[in-house]
Structure formats: C-alpha cells, structure tokens
Amino acid sequence: MNMWTNYSQGMAAGTAGGFYDLSEHAVVSRLNGQADTALKPGMGVVQGDKPGSNVKIPATGATLEQFEGIVINDVNREMNMDGELLIQPKTTVGVMQYGRIWVRIAVGVEPKYGDPVHLIINGTGVGCFKAAADGANTLELNARFIGAKDSSNIAPIMLYNQMHKTAAPAKSE
Numbered sequence: 001m002n003m004w005t006n007y008s009q010g011m012a013a014g015t016a017g018g019f020y021d022l023s024e025h026a027v028v029s030r031l032n033g034q035a036d037t038a039l040k041p042g043m044g045v046v047q048g049d050k051p052g053s054n055v056k057i058p059a060t061g062a063t064l065e066q067f068e069g070i071v072i073n074d075v076n077r078e079m080n081m082d083g084e085l086l087i088q089p090k091t092t093v094g095v096m097q098y099g100r101i102w103v104r105i106a107v108g109v110e111p112k113y114g115d116p117v118h119l120i121i122n123g124t125g126v127g128c129f130k131a132a133a134d135g136a137n138t139l140e141l142n143a144r145f146i147g148a149k150d151s152s153n154i155a156p157i158m159l160y161n162q163m164h165k166t167a168a169p170a171k172s173e
Helices: none
Strands: 026-032 044-047 054-056 067-071 092-104 116-120 138-145 154-159
Touching: 026 067
Parallel strands: 026 054
Antiparallel strands: 026 092, 044 054, 044 067, 067 092, 092 154, 116 138, 138 154
8 A cells, every 4th residue: 555655745834914923913904995906915004095094005105104014814805716815905904013923025035033124115025025124115114023934935023013203292382
C-alpha cells in the first residue's frame, strides 16, 4: 500500500488583515470610499471624502493625520469564482486603529522584527507596507514589524495608537 509521507504544501502563517493575536485592539466601522474593488484586507487606509465615515486607499499627498488604520479580514465576505476577495464600494469594512495584525507588504520587502512600518502612498504597492522610508512615497506610522514575511507576502505588525500632533489653540486675551 502506497502512502504520501512527504508534503510540499504548507499553511500560511496568517491572513492579510487577520488578527495576529487577541491582544488589546480597537476596530471601527467605515464605508469603503473606493469607486472600485481595489481595497483589500491588510491594506492601510486614509480618510475618504467624509472623514469619520468612509475610507480609501491612500494617494499622493496623504498625511499621517489622515491615516485611519488597516482593513481587517472579517468573515462576512465572499470570494469570486477566481478565489479573489472583493470588497465592493460603499460596503462596511472594519478598520483596526491599533493592535497586532497581518498586513500586505510590497513585493521584495523583507522586514525584520523591530523594523519601522511605512505605508506606501505613491507608486507601486499603494496601500501596502514596507520597512524603509521612500521619500514622499511613504508615511512612517507609529508601528513596528513583529515578525518576518511569510510565503504569501504578508507580515505581522504592532500598530500603536496614532497620537497625531496638533497645533495648540491660540490663547485669548
């Protein structure tokens, strides 16, 4: 009797947009402000045209103050016939504002534990993350990689609460 004793397949370490663990985290609900299905779990998002209501993939000129968080992979989505998970425009998405999560990383990026996290806002891989700054093409987040990439081009990060600096109010006399 023949049996397989050597398997060449392995499970991915996580899922893009999946929780890394159940440590403290915050997730808010937002609408997908994209006009297409480009938004995917594990991508970083910024405020849409209705801040506090919708989110979109970042674009050139996005600022840290506009950063909303990372789209989570909630289980109420369907895959199409090609196995792609498509988030339709104007549907509700969960956005992690702080916590541990698996994110999409840019092709060719090999983060290490402790590396800084930069959101790509311009060029190839918009909405994905990398460990090195790239001028006006990235935003450095208050986050750190907490592991290396796995076989499916995702890596875990610790996203800290993004404390935005704002100007002090003017004193009245």
